[in-house]
Amino acid sequence: MANSKSHKEQLRLVMDALAESVLEMTDSDVESEFRADPAPRTKDIFRAAAKQHSQTKLRAAQTQYEQASKSVKERDFAIPATAAERRSLLDAFLASYQASGMTGLTAQFRDLKSVSDADVESTLRQLDALGALSEFRKKHAL
């Protein structure tokens, strides 16, 4: 084969031409020409690809959630050491929040006494992570 192209390139061009020729075949030619071949698995492969894509997305979301959750857990929170002080801080925060006319958050803590110490601490951690607590402290010089 007198050709200036490399053998790799020539082989690729020949196989590419055969590939493209398959796209131009009629349905009946495709069916008769490859009749002896095992049944194609194209749909199965595509469905597996769709599944893999979903799982990859799910894993990415899980990783993101875990990282966010880890960063909240590992954060050095500036919250009081005792349960009573924490409850008092949240109480003050909610009062200030309510005074500003926003009621969405305070509705959940209408009766702060019924909220467990763990929930109080968790709420303060979340507020601190959001930067709301430090803003409140700055505003009230706490």
Added chain:
Amino acid sequence: MERSKKAKTVTSLIASREDLDKAIAALSPADERRLEKYAQYKVRGLGRRARGQTYEDLLHEAMVSIYEGAESADCGRHWRKDEVPFVAFVAGTMRSIASHWFEAHEDDEYTEADLLIESEDGDLISPLDAAPSGAPNQERGASAKEELGATLKLFSDDDDAVLIIEGWAEGMTGPEIVKELGMPQPQYDAGVKRIRYRVKAR
């Protein structure tokens, strides 16, 4: 305002995940086979540059990329279902991926590149042809040169087929072969069919 309207129109043309699920379910047996054979020939053309990737990997990678494109404007391949038929779009995606694989492994070297010899009659003969193994060339690690030689050897009694293969190897398209080599279209089509019959996709 005008810009966001335009962006919304473009986005609406891109197929969703549901559109893709439906398109896959609606593939006819002939389309399934067509895409399978397309992938097989593409990977065979890559030779060692496929780096062990199979036609199934090519089909799989193409579809993952298309699903990515259905859910993100920034990555994957975006199927505009009103403009391009699904099979043509999947084939185009595979064409692009195979081309990327080919270029990515450009520096790969063949280890048996100089084995092909020419007989007194001008035939290309590979010493591997005399080897007792009945395994396909790919499994024996044959080079592109050997595979080309072996392909041409299959058509030693078919001048039209040799002409078509040589034309393709020069980078000529079907219409160019028909026009420049003066081969009537039906003769070209029949030749291509004979080549496809003997050079199996795998």
